[in-house]
Amino acid sequence: MSVIADLLAERPPRAGAVKVLAVEGRSGAGKSTVADAVAAELQAPVVRMDHLYPGWDGLASGVDALVRWVLEPLAAGRPARWRRYDWAAERYAEAHRVPGCDVLVVEGVGTGARQVTPYVSALVWVELDGPERRRRALARDGDTYAPHWDRWARHEDEFYAEHEVRSRADLVIGGQA
Template identity: 35%
Template sequence: MPQTDVDAVFERVMAARAAAERPIVVGISGYCGAGKSTLARALVARDGGIVRIRGDDFLDPVLSHRRSIDWSGVERERLADEVLRPFRAGRSSEFRPYDWSARRLGEPRPLPSAEVLVVDLIGLFHPDTVELLDLRIWVDLDLETAARRGKARDEALGRRHDRLWDEVWVPNERDFAERFRPRERAHLSVDAR
């Protein structure tokens, strides 16, 4: 992602923070492999007042590997209750990230305290969570290119998930996009080509 795009997004995040009277949540969504985490990490690196919660900490490992029209493997209710609502209210809280190596919810961790929280996650711009996101950023990349990049990333990490990409994740993305129009719910779109 070009540095000029990161600079523009950062300026928009800081403007949203300045306009708010409380901590804000920035939601970054887009297709699998589009570059959501890359953008989130770049924003956190820009300023000590920004913290990140990984969206992968709120995926159900069984449901996220099954077909659904609404990305049912995304634990939006847990995300909202443990992270989004308490953070926006400035309350201390704990959240339980998913421990992928143990295949269960991990030990509770304290919710970080900051001015801005970034959450990057597939299926985030859903009716259950969209109103809890003060600034919604869509990482814009066509689904085919995003899937190709995601497959290459997985392969570089020693994971071969081609069947999941082709039979579950790409169809889930298509269904979610058709049903919920996440790109249209974004306040800002970032070109990830």
């Protein structure tokens, strides 16, 4: 993941004093794996969109939460706090604080949204073909995700048509593990 660390090193912070790395791509592409590897290399915290979406129809609301709870406060030099969505209870649960950091990794569908862009120092798109993405996602989340795969894919289609994330990425990488 040094290529991503090198890319980020060349970029200025855009969320106050914090460099934000957005790791984007469709469900099952390998975003979490990439984000975890880069975060470990850079000793950076990770905020995951899966913790911010308020349910299966909450992609846009999750993006708004990322901006409002995390990125705007960082840009203003204030502490950032976010609330984890409890998928089973269908409501937001406990709050989490983003630790003080020079680099923050944000990972998930929506981190490349146009309203996130002003805060992002580098945007990485993780690419993988559809059948393999589905296989991975269902192997990871099984029966929890299976009934919602098509529903979520429609939200992704709409989001990517509007935000054209892949074409705006600073780096496109394969999602092979």
